[in-house]
Amino acid sequence: MKNKNYSLTKSSIISGDQCEKKLWFDINEPKKFEQKANFLRGYRFEDEVRKIYAKDQKVLDLSPKKEKWIKPKERTEQAINSKEINVIFEGVFIFLDTYIRTDILIRKNKGWELLEIKSSGEQKNYHITDLAIQSYILKKMGINLTSVKLIHINKNFIFKTEGDYKDLPVEVDVTSKVVEKEKEIPGLIKKLLPITKKSPCPNIKMGDHCKKPFDCDYIDKCKPKSNIISYEILPGRIKGTKLEKHCKANGIKKLEDVPAELLNENRKIIQDCHKKNITWFGPNLNNIIKDLSWPIYFMDFETVMQGVPKIKGTKPYIPLPFQWSVHKWSSLDKKIKLNDANSFLDFLDQNIERKFAESLLNELGDEGSIFIHSPYEKKVLDRLKKKDSCKDLVNKIDKLDARILDTLEIVRKEFYDPNMNGQYKIKVINKVIPNSDINYEKKDNIVSGEDAELAWFIYTDPKTPKEEKKKQKKLLIDYCSKDTFAVYYLVKYLMEKSKKNKKK
Numbered sequence: 001m002k003n004k005n006y007s008l009t010k011s012s013i014i015s016g017d018q019c020e021k022k023l024w025f026d027i028n029e030p031k032k033f034e035q036k037a038n039f040l041r042g043y044r045f046e047d048e049v050r051k052i053y054a055k056d057q058k059v060l061d062l063s064p065k066k067e068k069w070i071k072p073k074e075r076t077e078q079a080i081n082s083k084e085i086n087v088i089f090e091g092v093f094i095f096l097d098t099y100i101r102t103d104i105l106i107r108k109n110k111g112w113e114l115l116e117i118k119s120s121g122e123q124k125n126y127h128i129t130d131l132a133i134q135s136y137i138l139k140k141m142g143i144n145l146t147s148v149k150l151i152h153i154n155k156n157f158i159f160k161t162e163g164d165y166k167d168l169p170v171e172v173d174v175t176s177k178v179v180e181k182e183k184e185i186p187g188l189i190k191k192l193l194p195i196t197k198k199s200p201c202p203n204i205k206m207g208d209h210c211k212k213p214f215d216c217d218y219i220d221k222c223k224p225k226s227n228i229i230s231y232e233i234l235p236g237r238i239k240g241t242k243l244e245k246h247c248k249a250n251g252i253k254k255l256e257d258v259p260a261e262l263l264n265e266n267r268k269i270i271q272d273c274h275k276k277n278i279t280w281f282g283p284n285l286n287n288i289i290k291d292l293s294w295p296i297y298f299m300d301f302e303t304v305m306q307g308v309p310k311i312k313g314t315k316p317y318i319p320l321p322f323q324w325s326v327h328k329w330s331s332l333d334k335k336i337k338l339n340d341a342n343s344f345l346d347f348l349d350q351n352i353e354r355k356f357a358e359s360l361l362n363e364l365g366d367e368g369s370i371f372i373h374s375p376y377e378k379k380v381l382d383r384l385k386k387k388d389s390c391k392d393l394v395n396k397i398d399k400l401d402a403r404i405l406d407t408l409e410i411v412r413k414e415f416y417d418p419n420m421n422g423q424y425k426i427k428v429i430n431k432v433i434p435n436s437d438i439n440y441e442k443k444d445n446i447v448s449g450e451d452a453e454l455a456w457f458i459y460t461d462p463k464t465p466k467e468e469k470k471k472q473k474k475l476l477i478d479y480c481s482k483d484t485f486a487v488y489y490l491v492k493y494l495m496e497k498s499k500k501n502k503k504k
Contacts, residue, residue, distance in 0.1 A: 006099040007196040008189060010133050013098070014126060016192040021204040022216050023195050031217045037453035040461070041307035042119040046103070048165045048308055049117050049151055050089055053104055062090040062101075080143065083107075095141050096189060100134050104151075111144030115171070119307050121155035121317050123172055126213040131174060132181035139182075148178040153316050159309035168308065168316070229274050231255045233422030234267050235412070266412070274418050279432075281497050282414030288405075289498045295368040296491070298327040298484040299360075299404075301377050302449065302476065304456040312350055313388070321356050321380050322346055322456060325480035326363050327488050332495075336488060338438070341481035345473065347460050354389040357381075361396050370400070373407045373426045373487050407490055415494060430486045433493045438486050446479035 008016075016023035025031075050061070060079045062072045072092040079085040086107040093100050104115040116131050118124075131148050138145060154170045195202070206223070210216045231238070231247055233255065238244050243262045252258060256275045260268055273280050303319035314320055323345045329336055344359045346352050364370060372378070381401055385394045411424055417432040427440050427447075440447050446455055455472040458464055464472075 004099070006094050006097050007193055008098040010098075010100045010130065012196075013133050013185075013188060013192060014129060016195065017126075017129060017188060018213065019204060019209050019216065020192065020195055020202040021222070022218060023192060024199070024201050025218045025221065027196060028201070029218075029221070035454060037304070037450055037457055038119070040454065040457035041305070042117075044308040044457075045119040045153060045168075046117050049104075049169050052166060052169065053087060053106070053115075054089075057087040058085050059087045059089065060085045060091075062088070062092060064090070080105075080112075093137055093141060095137050097193060098133075098137060098189060100137050102134055102138070108146045111146045112138075113147050113149065114138065114145050115149045115151055117151045117169075119153055121153050123150055123152060123174070124213065127152075128174060128177050128181050131178045132185055135178050136182045136185040147173060148175045150174050153307060155315065155317050157309070157316055159312055159314055161312075165308065228253055229255045229418075229421070231258045234263075234270060235422055235424070236267075270416055270422065273416050277418055279417045280415065281494075285410075285414045285494060285498045288410060288414070289495050292369045292405075293367060293403075294329075294331060295365075296329040297364055297368055297370045298329070298487040298491070299364070299370055299372050299377060300325050300480055300483040300487070301380050302452040302456075302480055303380060304453045310348055310460060311352055314353075318383065319380065320352070321384070322352060323452070323476060323480055324356065324360050324363075325477075325484045326360075327481070327484045329488060336485075338481060338485045341477075341484055343477050343480060345476060347456060351389065353384060353387050357384050357390050357393050357397065361393065361400060364400055364403075366399070368403065370404045371407055371487050371491055372404055373483070373490075375406060375408070378404060378406075407487055410494075411490070426483060426486045426490070429490055433489050436486070436489045438482050438489065440482065444475075446475045452476060452479060 012023055012026060015026055046063075050063070054061070060075065062075065072090070073094060076088060076091040076093065079088050079091070088105040089103070091102040091105050093102070102114060103117045106113040106115065114131065114134060116127065116134070118127055120127075127150050131150065135145055135148055150172045151169045152172070154168055157165075157168045159165075206219070210219055210222070216222075230253055231243065234243075243258070246252070246262055247258065255271055258271065260271075263271060269280055272278075301321050302323040303321045305317045305319055306314065307316050309316055311320060323343065325341050325343045327336055327341050342363055344356055344363075346355060349355060378401060381397050384390045385397050390397070407426075408424055411429065417429075419432045420428055430436050430438050430440070446452055455476050459469050459472045
């Protein structure tokens, strides 16, 4: 915000409303900007909404992506005072040391209608705060607002015709809610302005606000530096339970100090592992391994929530499967490598769901155990069965489904290592497996499902150069194969330990 003729923005007010300390970090120790799938999904929705609202209208479009983003504040003022313009996109206003941009302003007989575009599938509380900030500033500048509306995505929209998104936006009148919320805005601005003026970092403890309405970027800065293994690492719900109440009442922080009678069997095992610094293998592991059938497969999917659907017959927020990776392990004495994975990867084929399912069924054959690491893949298969394009594959998918075993479920019941610290993600477990050489470090790599979604958005952007598309494709294949290979390492490790334990 340096060298600006304002101190606050709409975004910074929302940030400060969540936590004043968060706003202080935004200003003084900002996190480096990282592109996210959510942002690109939002930009696509905004573009489609603007097309709809611009039709047959005299428009001033001040979107920053436009080439002529010159003197936007002055041009906004001119448009407000000129009857030549009846729709303004991304109008710029500065008042009370606060900068705002309005998504859409539509001229009405007695003033202007204010609309905010949000790519979520429903109205949320912070949307009202967002609009209240804009509404308050505009009214203080003498601009009469006839109504205030929120535009969000219609979750039930089904894409049928190329370019036809007229039913994708949902318009909700939130005028009364915004007017009520406006009463809080002057006090909020007054409270936050001092934070922008070289103030000391606010002393605010961590709490529920760290994740509402957004996960804070600075949680690691606020976490107390401690080598204590807290009882809060235990799986399952902790907040509000008898366990938490007892620990707080008795000043207990360490997991090892929690009375055993407050823990179920699984939690007792975890506590014991940390107390003794031992790795635990469950008694039923031998039976699970014994019942496996060869060849053994390791499977992982990547999906995207399109927001603005590109595939006919799909909805905005129903995950679209666009990639699978499979490693095949033919026999116990045969080692496999990372690059042994086979994969399917497509982006905009209108028959992508059918091709995804058919190629997967062909890859996995009719025999052999199939490992996944989360129930997500099974959910994707269930959704595919309901698609018209895959109805004739239902029996085959059901047979495949019957062969699937979830290592997440197995590990929760039959394995624990203190270095997992109560976490069961495959990337965490991978670090405790001896001799695993899988590297999930960020750098320029894809390291999460969110990154994979981002890659899909980058690839499907018409403006993305061919070289960048090629790069994203390779990154996706590398990432997805790492996940299946990590599950292979896990199963192999459990088999080796099961064999040793059987001999004892």
